[in-house]
Amino acid sequence: MRQHNGLVAALVLAAGLLAACADTGAQESPSAAPSAPSAAPSDPRDKARAFAQCMRDNGVDLPDPDPDGGFDTGGSIDRQSEAFRTAMEACRAYAPGGDLERADPERLDKARAFAKCMRDNGADVPDPDPDGGFSSLAPEDPDDPAWQKAYAACGDELGRPAS
Structure with missing residues (x-):
C-alpha cells in the first residue's frame, strides 16, 4: 500500500494548488505573460512532468515528480505568493487530476x-x-x-x- 503515497501526494498537491488559485482576483501583468506547454500529454506521469516543467518555466521551483507521479516539495512552496498563482494559472491544464476548477x-x-x-x-x-x-x-x-x-x-x- 505504500506505493500509493506518491499518488496521494500528487492528488493532495493538485487539489491544494487548484483550491488556492480558484479566484485570486489578480490581473495579468502584460510584462510577465506566463508560458505553458502547447499540449498536455495524455499519460498521467508525462502530464505530471509537464506540469513540473511548466511551473519551473513560470518561476516556481517544483521538482520533477517521483516515479508514482507524486511531488515532494518539503513544504517549500508558498502557495499564496503571486508568483505561484501566476504559474498555477499558466499550468493549470497540466496539473495532476486535470483542470478541476x-x-x-x-x-x-x-x-x-x-x-x-x-x-x-x-x-x-x-x-x-x-x-x-x-x-x-x-x-x-x-x-x-x-x-x-x-x-x-x-x-x-x-x-x-x-x-
Missing part, C-alpha cells in the same frame, strides 16, 4: 463519488467544492492504514494512474 458535471460527480467512497471506507474526506476541487484532501497521516485502505478502494474514482 472548470469541472464539468461528470467530473464533479466523480469527485463526489470519490469523497463518498473514501468516507464509506473509513477516511474523513469532505465533499468536493462546487468546482470539483477539494479544499482539504490531505490526511493527517498519509501512512495511516485506514486512509491507505480507503484510497486503495476508491482511487479509481478519480482516474489515478496505474501503479
Whole structure:
C-alpha cells in the first residue's frame, strides 16, 4: 500500500494548488505573460512532468515528480505568493487530476463519488467544492492504514494512474 503515497501526494498537491488559485482576483501583468506547454500529454506521469516543467518555466521551483507521479516539495512552496498563482494559472491544464476548477458535471460527480467512497471506507474526506476541487484532501497521516485502505478502494474514482 505504500506505493500509493506518491499518488496521494500528487492528488493532495493538485487539489491544494487548484483550491488556492480558484479566484485570486489578480490581473495579468502584460510584462510577465506566463508560458505553458502547447499540449498536455495524455499519460498521467508525462502530464505530471509537464506540469513540473511548466511551473519551473513560470518561476516556481517544483521538482520533477517521483516515479508514482507524486511531488515532494518539503513544504517549500508558498502557495499564496503571486508568483505561484501566476504559474498555477499558466499550468493549470497540466496539473495532476486535470483542470478541476472548470469541472464539468461528470467530473464533479466523480469527485463526489470519490469523497463518498473514501468516507464509506473509513477516511474523513469532505465533499468536493462546487468546482470539483477539494479544499482539504490531505490526511493527517498519509501512512495511516485506514486512509491507505480507503484510497486503495476508491482511487479509481478519480482516474489515478496505474501503479
